[in-house]
Amino acid sequence: MTSVITVCETCKTEDWDATSGVTHGETLAQLVEAAAGGHSGVTVRRHACLMGCKHACNVAIQSEGKLAYTLGRFEPTQEAAEGIVAYAALHALSPSGQVPYKQWPLAIKGHFITRHPPLP
Secondary structure, three states: OOEEEEEEOOOOOOOOOHHHOOOHHHHHHHHHHHHHOOOOOEEEEEEOOOOOHHHOOOEEEEOOOOOEEEEOOOOOOHHHHHHHHHHHHHHHHOOOOOOOHHHOOHHHOOOEEEEEOOOO
16 A cells, blocks of 8 residues: 655745745655655655644655654755655555554654544
8 A cells, every 4th residue: 555745845944044945845845755766655745834833844644544644843854855755665564554663764753743543
């Protein structure tokens, strides 16, 4: 089954420079898209505002019938993008969406914001 990574493309961390014209969310989205290129079972989409501004940069990891997660407080780096994609790949393989902590990539530890039960 496929897990979807939704990246908030409007996220800005506190040190964002408005003159750059590119949000931290856009940068993270580009990095996540590139990192997901070789992973089957993982797709990426962008969305304007996940309403987690205090936790920028935010992503959601979802799949039909599985637990869904919101993660945030990322810096828009290659390491973060690779960790997000690696976790989403594990989420895709899990029947429930739950991934044992010992399997979590280091780059995502400490970044979980919420967990949502699957819709009935």
